[in-house]
Amino acid sequence: MKIGVFLTIEAFSIKTNSMEKYRCKIVDKNSNYLYVDYPVHIQTKRTNAGFQIGDIMYAEYNGEDQSVYRFKTEVKDKQRGKIPTLALVIPEKDQVERIQRRQYVRVEAATDVAIHSIEEKFPPFTTVTVDISGGGISVIIPKGTSIMEQEKVTIYLVLHMYSGEYSYLELSGEVVRIIHQEHTANIASIKLNALSEQDKQSIVRYCFEKQREARQKEIQ
Secondary structure, three states: OOOOOEEEEEEEEOOOOEEEEEEEEEEEEOOOEEEEEOOEEOOOOOEOOOOOOOOEEEEEEEOOOOOEEEEEEEEEEEEOOOOOEEEEEOOOHHHOEEEOOOOOOOEEOOOEEEEEEOOOOOOOEEEEEEEEOOOEEEEEOOOOOOOOOOOEEEEEEEEEOOOOOEEEEEEEEEEEEEEOOOOOOOEEEEEEEOOOHHHHHHHHHHHHHHHHHHHHHHHO
8 A cells, every 4th residue: 555545435424324444545555554534535635634542444446457455444543733634553464365356246235124133143133224236234233232253144134115015135144244333323234145036126126216306416
């Protein structure tokens, strides 16, 4: 990661109770920290100066090999100056994940979902999604619920379509990441496995409708 490289930041917003995306640039670095200018919200184009020391976030960047790399980081300092910056912890090399470019569009959506452990490692719980795509979902983890990464789960998902109909899906998945939040509920990111073509089409259709709805709100 060189100075001048742009990062896409993903962080949980208390205001919207969902994951939000921002864009920032590395303006300086040392052996421990990346110094980035204040992130700009990708949708609203507004600068966010509200990040606090201790906030956890995920960052992605395009490598020189044109691959996308992702890592977990933390805000360690805020510095004022000609260019106000956040100091983000530089991850160890083995903590940087090379990921495939997203095959599906992901949309922010709060829809009802129930999560069951296939191996009965935790009691079933109901919650709402944070976002959803044809490849996975993120859900809010209710307080007191114990769920770990790599756990296999069955997902009961309810999609309210634009037409008024409901799609009730039973899906299998795997917890790939737990996003720990200091002041709000934790988030579980779940990869969907072995989707049937019908279920895949239902989710893709739902995401398309949510995208269209968001665009219409922007125009109004």
